Every structure is written in C-alpha cells, then in structure tokens.
Amino acid sequence: MDTSQYISLFIEESNEHLQLMNDYLLKLEKDPSNEQIVTNIFRSAHTIKGMAATMGFVEMSDVTHKLENIFELIRQKQININSSLLDVVFQAVQQLESVIEDITNGGTGSKSVDRVIYELERIEKHATIKSEIEDTNEFISLPELETIFGKVQDPDNLRKAEKENNIIYYLHVMLQRDTRLKSARAYMVFHALRDIGELVEANPSMDELEFETFGHTLDILFLSKVKKQLIQQRIENISEIADVQIKLVSIHSNQMEEKNELPPDTSPTLEKEAVKRAITNQKSIRVNVGKLDQLMNLFEQFVIDRGRLEKIANDLQERELQDTVDRISRVSSNMQDIILNMRMVPIEHVFKRFPKMVRKLTRELNKNIQFHMEGEETELDRNIIEQIGDPLVHLIRNSIDHGIESPGDRVERGKPPEGKLVLRAYQSGNQVIIEVEDDGHGINKEKIVQQALSKGLIHEEQRGHLSEDQIFELVMTSGFSTAEEISNISGRGVGLDVVKNTIESIGGSISIHSKRIQGTRFTIRLPLTLSIVSVMLVQSEQETYGIPITSIVETIMYKKVNIHNIQQQEMIFYRNKTIPLMHLADLFQIPKSNQTVHDSSSIIIVRKGERMAGIVVDSAIGQQEVVLKSLGKYLTNIHAISGATILGDGQVALVIDSNVLVK
Amino acid sequence: MGEGTKSEKVIVFQLGEEEYGVSIDYVGSIERTQPITRVPHTPSFVKGVMNLRSEITPVIDLRERFQLEQIAYTDQTRIIVVQVGEKQLGMIVDGANDVVDVPVSSIEPAPEIVDTNENYYIRGVAKVGERLLLLLHLDEVLSTDELQQLS
Numbered sequence: 001m002d003t004s005q006y007i008s009l010f011i012e013e014s015n016e017h018l019q020l021m022n023d024y025l026l027k028l029e030k031d032p033s034n035e036q037i038v039t040n041i042f043r044s045a046h047t048i049k050g051m052a053a054t055m056g057f058v059e060m061s062d063v064t065h066k067l068e069n070i071f072e073l074i075r076q077k078q079i080n081i082n083s084s085l086l087d088v089v090f091q092a093v094q095q096l097e098s099v100i101e102d103i104t105n106g107g108t109g110s111k112s113v114d115r116v117i118y119e120l121e122r123i124e125k126h127a128t129i130k131s132e133i134e135d136t137n138e139f140i141s142l143p144e145l146e147t148i149f150g151k152v153q154d155p156d157n158l159r160k161a162e163k164e165n166n167i168i169y170y171l172h173v174m175l176q177r178d179t180r181l182k183s184a185r186a187y188m189v190f191h192a193l194r195d196i197g198e199l200v201e202a203n204p205s206m207d208e209l210e211f212e213t214f215g216h217t218l219d220i221l222f223l224s225k226v227k228k229q230l231i232q233q234r235i236e237n238i239s240e241i242a243d244v245q246i247k248l249v250s251i252h253s254n255q256m257e258e259k260n261e262l263p264p265d266t267s268p269t270l271e272k273e274a275v276k277r278a279i280t281n282q283k284s285i286r287v288n289v290g291k292l293d294q295l296m297n298l299f300e301q302f303v304i305d306r307g308r309l310e311k312i313a314n315d316l317q318e319r320e321l322q323d324t325v326d327r328i329s330r331v332s333s334n335m336q337d338i339i340l341n342m343r344m345v346p347i348e349h350v351f352k353r354f355p356k357m358v359r360k361l362t363r364e365l366n367k368n369i370q371f372h373m374e375g376e377e378t379e380l381d382r383n384i385i386e387q388i389g390d391p392l393v394h395l396i397r398n399s400i401d402h403g404i405e406s407p408g409d410r411v412e413r414g415k416p417p418e419g420k421l422v423l424r425a426y427q428s429g430n431q432v433i434i435e436v437e438d439d440g441h442g443i444n445k446e447k448i449v450q451q452a453l454s455k456g457l458i459h460e461e462q463r464g465h466l467s468e469d470q471i472f473e474l475v476m477t478s479g480f481s482t483a484e485e486i487s488n489i490s491g492r493g494v495g496l497d498v499v500k501n502t503i504e505s506i507g508g509s510i511s512i513h514s515k516r517i518q519g520t521r522f523t524i525r526l527p528l529t530l531s532i533v534s535v536m537l538v539q540s541e542q543e544t545y546g547i548p549i550t551s552i553v554e555t556i557m558y559k560k561v562n563i564h565n566i567q568q569q570e571m572i573f574y575r576n577k578t579i580p581l582m583h584l585a586d587l588f589q590i591p592k593s594n595q596t597v598h599d600s601s602s603i604i605i606v607r608k609g610e611r612m613a614g615i616v617v618d619s620a621i622g623q624q625e626v627v628l629k630s631l632g633k634y635l636t637n638i639h640a641i642s643g644a645t646i647l648g649d650g651q652v653a654l655v656i657d658s659n660v661l662v663k
Numbered sequence: 664m665g666e667g668t669k670s671e672k673v674i675v676f677q678l679g680e681e682e683y684g685v686s687i688d689y690v691g692s693i694e695r696t697q698p699i700t701r702v703p704h705t706p707s708f709v710k711g712v713m714n715l716r717s718e719i720t721p722v723i724d725l726r727e728r729f730q731l732e733q734i735a736y737t738d739q740t741r742i743i744v745v746q747v748g749e750k751q752l753g754m755i756v757d758g759a760n761d762v763v764d765v766p767v768s769s770i771e772p773a774p775e776i777v778d779t780n781e782n783y784y785i786r787g788v789a790k791v792g793e794r795l796l797l798l799l800h801l802d803e804v805l806s807t808d809e810l811q812q813l814s
Contacts, residue, residue: 591701651698
C-alpha cells in the first residue's frame, strides 16, 4: 500500500498522542497510584504502535511496544512507578518525538532507538523476574561476579545477549557433602542447563572438573530465556544436590560509566534546529469539521456574490471594474480548489469495513471468495463518502449472495473453485468511478424479462426491443423484485432500486454489465463534490434552469436536426444513434408567456452512461459555476430537480437532474 | 393577567376576515414579498422557492393551503418564515403586523366545524380582548403528505 497519502495524518495523530503521553506522565509523577492515567498512557502507546506498524515505521512501533509492555506491568502491579522509571519513559517519548520529526523532515523514521529500547527492556525484564523472586538478594553485580570467576565476560557481550531476550543468571549450586561422583553431578548440572540456555562461565572449569579438584560448590554464569523456577526445578531434580541459589546479574549498576558504551544519543544537532523550525511551519493541523463546513458556507455565499459582481461588471462595461472582478474570479477559483480539497476524504474510510464483512459472509454461505480492493486512496467529498457506504454494502452482499456460485457449482462450470470479488475506485475526469465486480454466474436476462412482464413493468410488445442496458436497468426498477421471489429467479434485485435512488440522490449514476457464466460488474459514477458545480444555464419561457456540465455532451441548434416521430415520441438522429427529444417547457409544465417569439431553440444533448437524450430549451445562456443547494427538508424528492442555486442577480434557479430524464 | 398566569407570544396575521396566530417560537422573520422561483411537480399551494439571505427557502400560499379564495398580492402581503424541526418555509399571508400575549388559559380547542378542511390546521382559538385568534397547528400546515402523494 502506498502510505504517502496518510503520512500527514499519521504525523498529526502521533504528535497528538505523544503530547498526551507527556501530559499524562507529568501527572503520573505527581500521582503515581492513579490507575486511570496508567491506562491512558497505555492506550496512547498502543495507538501509536498500531499506526506506526501500519505505516511501516518499525523503530517507532518497537519503542511503543516496549512502552506498552511496561505500562501493562504497572497495571498488573508488577512494577512500581519511581522517578528512574519515569526518566526512561520520558526519554522514550522524547525519542519518539525525534523520530516523528525525522519523518516530518522527509526522513524514513529509522533513527536509532537501540538505546531507549535497551533501557525499556531492562525495566520490563527486571520487573518480570522480580515478581517471581521473593528474597532481596536476587541481584548480583558485575564486580561481585568478578570476584567469583576471577575474570569477567565483556559487558558488551552480556548486553548483547540480554538484548536477544536472554536473562543473565548467576547460579550457585551446592552438592551434598557426601557426594561421591562430584564430577558426574557437575556434568549433569551442566547438561541440564545446556538444554535451556547457554553456559558462559563456570567455576570450577571443565578441566578442574575432570580431576575432581574442586569443593562442593559450582558457580555458573548462565544465559537463558526461561524463568528462574524452571532452572531451579531442573537442577533440583538431579540427585545429591543440596541447594541452588539463583541470582540475576545486574550489568547496569553504573549508568554513568555505561553511557559512553551505549548506542549514540541521536538528539538533533544545532544546525538541524533551523531546518526543523522551518518545517514546523508547514506542519498540518487538524480542523474541526464544523469549522470547515462554516468556511464552505461562507465561501458559497462569496461565490454567489462573485457571480453578482461579474454580472454588474458586465452590465457597466467599466474597464477597471471588469479587470478587478476578473482578478477576484481567478483568485477565488483557486481558493475554491483548495477549500474543496480540504473536504476530500480517501474512500478507504468506507472500504476498510468490507474485508471483514466479506470474510463473514463467505463463511456463512460456505463460499470460497477472494476479495480484492483497489484505489482505496481515491478521494471523494466527505458528504458523498458518508452516503456511499450503504449502497456498496448492498452491492457486495448481492455479489456474494447471488452472484458468486458455491465452489462445487463453480467447478462444475469449469471455473476455479475460488470466486473473485473486486471493489475498485478510481478518478476519471471530474468523476469518481466505483466498481463492484464478480466472476459469478451473471444475470439471466430472460428471467428478468419474464419477471418484468409478470410484474407489468413492461409490455409484451416491448419484449423484443429491449437493449441489454434496458434489461439490466429493469433490475433496479422499484417493484421489480421482493424478497420472496429472490430464491426462484436470478436473485439480483434485492433493494437495488434503493441503491439506485441513493446514488442518484448524490448526483451519481449506476449501471450494470453482466455476461452469463462470466460475471457481473456494477459501475457507480459519482461527482467529486456536491457543493459547487459547473452548470449550463438555460432558459425556457421566463424560467432559468441549470444543467450540470458533466452530463452535457453537446449543444446543438434545433433547426439543424431532423426530428422524427416514433410512437408519439420525438426522436433525433445523433451520432449514429436515435435519441429521444424532450421539451423543457413540457417536462416542467412551464407556463407559456405570450411575449416570447421563438425564432430559434437549442437542444442540449445530455448523457447518462451510454444513453443520451436531447432537451429542448429556448436558449442556452452560458456556463457558470454555481453553488448547489438543497431545496430544504420541506421539498424533498422533486422529480428531475437535484437542487437550486442563487444566481448573480439574487434569483433562484433550479438545477436539473438530467440523470432522471435520460431513460 | 395575574401572577403565575402562563402566556405565549403570538404573531398575528390576516387571511381574509380571520385573524390567525402562530407562536413566536417558530417564527424566524417576516418578509415582504419577493421573487419566487416556481418548482415544478409540486402542489399548487407550493409557490416555489425564494432566496432568503442566501438560503433557499420554500414558500407556500397559506390561502391556497387552506383552500380559501385566491386574491392578488398587495403591499400588505407578507411572508412569515417559520421553522418547525428541520423544516423551514415561508407562508404567504395577507398581512402581519401584530404580536400579542395570549394567556394559555384563554385558549380553547378548535370548535368542531363540519364541512371544512381548515379545522385540523387549528390548534385552538384564543380570545384576546375582543379579538378571536385562530392558533395554527404548524406541524399540520407543514405536513408533507400532499407532497409525498405526488412523488
């Protein structure tokens, strides 16, 4: 997955959580027994860990993972909060901040975090072990070891071993006084230990053992990943062992000394500071959605006034005014782009719920389906995103339920047992296309036609004339199918009329392509944004309407076309197709005025998917960017009207939903 | 009005000979008539939509809504903009120029009048001095049943 799109979001959220952690840590220092704070820190660490892992920032997720472990131990009361622990945790948070800074600066975030991980691990490990050990002498320091073994292992090696999740144990084994085969017992001890770890040092040495020139005690330096009790058990199982003492080796007794040997501290140098400050200014902030909506509303009013200004400037023909208005128009259209962009959200927000849903459904239905998603990064207006989820759920369900066959049926048809379902989004011009495609058994057109006939949706004589598109369209007609009939027809059709209505209500359209046996594809076309649209303003009698530019193919003069009457329907021949013609005045029952004399009219050719229609208007006034507003809660679902806009002169013009008009 | 007597403020408007009242809580503003854009495929009492300070606001003719005789709009004609729930709309009335306090105790249920359609729009009748006010049941006035039937 290309994660570059989400970097800024990731940075924002990480910074937010790090800030929270800092605040909580400060509170915790004053109130170490407050479990709520501990839980909060744990959650923040957990969140960052998840995000970092998703984004592929291994170092960050490592550090936060360790932090999570430590706070989990604090929750379980296995570890006490003290200032030295908090020091390390603060350091870890600081380190995370510098990693985020690195990422903000365009770095890979792979700054060395060894040092802080090391410190965190130490706390964690000691806590785990401490909880199992009752006595207070459980630790033995390096200098003490030195007196026992005479020489001591390189502390760096021990540290390295420790980092590999080993615990360094010091074992003091006492044999019974009367042990006869001391060497044999010693060997048995060594042998028992070798299975569960690594012997680093032993006193007596192997040589000394051979000649039995030692007393009754064995001192062993031992690396292992197992718990103390297990070691104890193993040794005590050997006969003639009097006593075993196990201690942990502390190689961190002298921190001051260690600092030089530890991985270098990676705090930013002075010259980096300047760069950092510059970057800080570019950092993004998160904005309340309400504020964004307010901004959008204000901008909408501004666009309306801009239209008004343009009209005034045009009427007055005052050079200077016109120039200024031109400039305002240019600047504001740039502003418009930016504001619209701010409202765009990746469709991933909707898509991410589907893999789980598909898995669940396929299990329930005993099907074998491979689910793919493409183009999750495609962006859409927030308002559209909010509404597209349910229709997609419907379509995906439909494909799994009725489209893709059971593995057995598939094999019988010569298909692989595993079905394929693809959910795909991409941008095409100023539209976003979403496709749901399966390789199921497709739609049985004959059954659809029969069903439509029995429902009275089509007449017998239409039967032979229906194009493929028209047949598929029938599936999405309301009243085509109800739940009872699903099982005995192709099954397509559950609530598809609802899906269609929802999509059309947000200015989109849906079409179906299907081939028997091969599969079905639903294609949804959506506008990038709903708020500001480019329309062609047209006039019919005294009324002005807007037709979205996106659905217009061409504007042609009425006189230049031949009009035919087929079954009381006016048709024109356009681009090798016969397309229906409708008069806006008839469609909208526009009152006829006497004063207008029509010497010419225009035909606006509109398109919906592959199909087209011509709308006859008195005149096309011109193209304009307008703010599309709803007609309010009182007037809902007005046929063929998608909303209204306020023109430059303050008048309200209705915007036509030409998708509804193209049949 | 004595101590403790509840009352409500009511905007008074005229429709023909009658005086009506609508609670001030629902009233956003009272506007003079202004251009209204017709919206096709709506009942005839829906006059269309107007631009109310950059907001698209539907307008209905209350005379037509109540199936009263139609008259031409005059200087006195007003649009009362009301909001009930999420529904905002303007109601064209013959005139509106008064606000009165109506004691709740003076409100009586609407008289049962046979053969009239307006009855269910009326929440009650209030007697204020010599005036009789028909208080509107705004939910009913704004009911979209008639609109739904068309679509």
